[in-house]
Each structure stands twice: as structure tokens, then as C-alpha cells.
Amino acid sequence: MTHESLGGESLLEVRGLAGGYDVVQVLWGIDLNVREGEIVAIVGSNGVGKSTFLRMLSGVLPHQAGTITLGGESIEGMAPEGVVAKGISHVPEGRRLFAAMSVEENLLMGAYARKMADQELAADLERVYGFFPRLAERKSQLAGSMSGGEQQMCAIARGLMARPRLLLIDELSLGLAPRLVEELCGFVRQINEEGVAIILVEQDVLTAFELASRAYVFETGRVTISGTSDELLANPQVKKAYLGM
């Protein structure tokens, strides 16, 4: 278990979040909260609304009902650029890097929402390269030409460049070899130890529980089970449905 902070201040509060795409309602009233410096996992099978939930948090997709507050301040109806500036950064599913741009340009895009002096920007690049030395070696390489694991590092690094208070990571392990997933988990822990709270959406339940202190299980747009990772690991329903035990 990483960075025990169950008693920390509340950072994100989501109440009764509902909505979807056009006429298809995907989420039916999600309640969820994240404390400062915590890693929270969202698990569940395909198509239960995990990514939709993240898209609503980052303001890309409008929601129909419910409230979202970050650090006690409502971020409802805010456009994505506002949400990023408030401190939520989203690492999308499938990395979605700017393939024909260099690694460094991708990182600079990550800092787009923050207008700052060149010196500060350079310092932030150094900090992120410190986390991911492999990206420093490849900073002028085109992002699309890197391996899947390196692309995922670049996507996380790009997310960090926004200096988030809360980092949303959608499918960290998707399509990656177990050894790489292990390495990426190390980075996620390191980032968390610097004080960044993380919501991790993950289909690989064991990876998710290993990283997160608490987890929510999504089923057809609702939270059916939630608790600490240990509680969920011991839960017979979770064991049967997600761990095949």
C-alpha cells in the first residue's frame, strides 16, 4: 500500500454524477471522493462507464446531473482548459500522443494551460525528465516512433507538465508487457509520493489494488462496491467476478 493518507483532506468530491452520449445514458449517479495525496482505483469490465467518468471530470464531456468539486470549489460546467488550470490532468486511454511531434513538444503541450516564463518551463521539463530519464534520451524523437511503454511514459509525463493536483490515468497497463507495467507502477508511486493524487482506471484489477489505497467497482454506470483495496481483495464478489477465484 502506498502513501497512507486516509485521514487527508478531501480533494475531489463527486456526488450523483449522471449523463452520457446523446440519448445513451452511461452513468447513473456516481458518488466518489479522493483525498489529497491518495491513489484511488476504478475497476470494472469494458463499457461500464469508467472512461466516460474521467471524461466528465476533465470537462470534455458535459454531464446531466450531479456535482463535482475540487478542493471545495465547484468545477461544474467548466471547459477542459479551465479544469486543467484548476489542477486536474487527464492521461487518456491509448496514450493519444501527438504522434508527429517530438517528445519534448508533447511535454510542452502538456504545459499549455499554464502560461509561464521560459525558465520555469525549463525547470519543469528537467523535473519530468528526472522522473523519466528514458524520455530525456529521446526528447527529439517523434513520439509516434517510440515503443508502447515509452509512449505511456510520455503520456504520463505530458500529464505531469500541467502540474496537476489530481492526475487521471486511463488504462495504465493496456497492451503492455508485465515487466513494463511493473516499471510504470513504480513511476506512478513516485509521482504520488510527490503529493499528486491519482485516479487510476484499470482493467487489470490486481495492478490496480496493488497501487491504490482504495477502489471503486463500476457496474453498468453505478458504483456497486467500494472500500480499501484490502477489503475489496477479500470481498467474495470481487474475487469471483474480477480475480477468477
Place this chain on the structure above:
Amino acid sequence: MVYAQILINSILLGGIYACIAVGFSLVWGVMNILNIMHGTFLMLGGYVTFWMFKLYGVDPFLSLPVSAVTMFCAGYVVQRGLINKIVRAPMFMSLILTFGLQLLVVRLAIYFFTGDFRSVQPSYAGFSIPLMGLSIPFVRVSIFVLGVVLTSILFWFMGHTRTGRAIRATRMDLDSAQLMGVDIGRIYAITYGIGAAAAATSGSLVSVGFAISPVSDVEFLSKSFIICTIGGLGNITGALAGGLILGLAENFGALYLGPGLQNAIGYVLLILVLFIKPSGLLGRKGFE
């Protein structure tokens, strides 16, 4: 000697063609809008230069910034106020909207400016530089040089500024750019404004070496279309290559096939390229 002269003329023409097409390519590549207004902005830019010369005696090359800035503002407003409302709709919608605007503006231009062909005739219009038995027209060389300089500035802007990066990011992955905090509506308006400014600048240049009328916009629009398709969409080097190829093809075509077919050659090239490499000679997949 004739060939060398035609080669020089072709390159000079190709440079201005590239300059004409570059804004069209940018707008199409970034927003997937077939911008029928492109020729219209070009024509208006030409008139800015013409009237400033005619009424106030301003040298045509000095009125370039005025032409660029006014059309940038006009383009920004058109995109923010109108095109952004339908930009998510199928491409057909943007075609109809910009076509309607084009008709409106061109009719207004005919009403106010009359349909006469106009050309800016500064005192140095007839100068030419003799070089090893060839004659290099001064105005065309200046247009060429300025066209290349302005296109290079645009190239640099796209590659090295925060806004330029955001425009490229938006072209590559709209959703992802939005997650980075890019205000898409604003970036679209800026892109369209840059497209209009580039068109207007080339219009100002064209009004010196060539002639313009309110209806010449269609001619320049079709040239832009051909150049972008030949060279490949969405990149500035594609517009440069397409412009040079069209310039060469037109001039040498006129030599061998007669000047009557000069304008048809571009369309033949267009069809050939569409058969052989639909993404354009320097085009990348996904930007067809």
C-alpha cells in the same frame, strides 16, 4: 536560352502560387474545412493594396501589413461567429456556408469596386534586371522573395511558438489537444485568421504583378485547390512543392501546347495525382 527564361518565369510564378495556397492548406488541414472564402480574402487583400495605392499613393509593398492585419481580424470574426457553429457538422455544411459568404462578399465587391480589372502600377513596374542575357522582372522577383519570406515566417511560427504548437496539436488529435487545455474555438479562429491573412498578403502581391477583379477569387481558389492536392494537404512544404510544380507545368505546357491550354494543365495534373497518390506528393496519410 528560351528554356532558361521559362524556367525562371516558372519558379517565380511557382513561388507566388505556393504563397497563394499555403493558407488554404492550413485551414483545410487543421479544421477539415473546404474554405471557399479563401479566394475572396485574397481578392480583398488585393483591393486593400490597390485602394491604398490609388487613393493615398502608398507603395504596394508597404500596404502588405495592413492587408494582412485587416483580413486576419475579418477571418477571426467569421470563424468565431459563424463557421465555429457548424464546424462539427459534415464538411458539406462548411462548404455551403463559406460558398454563401463568398457570393455575398463578391457581389458587394462588384457593387462597390465595379467589375473592372485593376492592377497596381508603381513607377518601378516595368523594371527588369538583365542577367546573363536573361531578363528578370523586378516586381515578380520582389513578389517571389516576399512570398518566400512570409511563408518561412509562417513555417517558423507553426514550429516554434506556443500557439503554432497548439494548432498542430489540434490537427493531429483534437480530443487530446482539448485535454491539454487548448481552447479549440479560439485556436480555430486564429487558424482561420492566419489563413485569411496569408490569402490577403498573396492577394496584395498578386495585385502588383498581375491584375485582380472581384470575380478573380474563383480563379485563385481553384489554383489553391489544385496546388494543395498536388503537393499534399496540411503541410507548408506540400504547398511549396505543389506551387512550383504547377508553375513549371503551366509555363512549359504553354510553350508546347499553346497558351490556350495553360489553365487546363493544372486540372490534368490534379486528376493524375488523384489517380496515382491521392494524399498528394508530399502528403501524409490521414490528411487526404
